[in-house]
Amino acid sequence: MGIVYAVWSSLGTTLIVFVGALFLNEPLTLAKVTGAALVIAGVVILNLGGAH
Numbered sequence: 412m413g414i415v416y417a418v419w420s421s422l423g424t425t426l427i428v429f430v431g432a433l434f435l436n437e438p439l440t441l442a443k444v445t446g447a448a449l450v451i452a453g454v455v456i457l458n459l460g461g462a463h
Contacts, residue, residue, distance in 0.1 A: 414457055417453070417454045417457050417458075418454055421450045421451055421453070421454040424447065425451060428444075428446075428447050429447075
């Protein structure tokens with residue numbers, strides 16, 4: 412269940428960043444892109460660590 416929640420949360424967070432940039436004219440800064448990449452990387456690590 413933890414993995415599902417982590418994937419759901421990371422997708423939601425990442426999509427909000429890009430929706431804000433595309434439709435709300437928010438600046439897509441290096442910090443936002445890096446943060447989204449770190450969230451996705453964290454979920455990948457959780458998935459790989461839980462695959463025993």
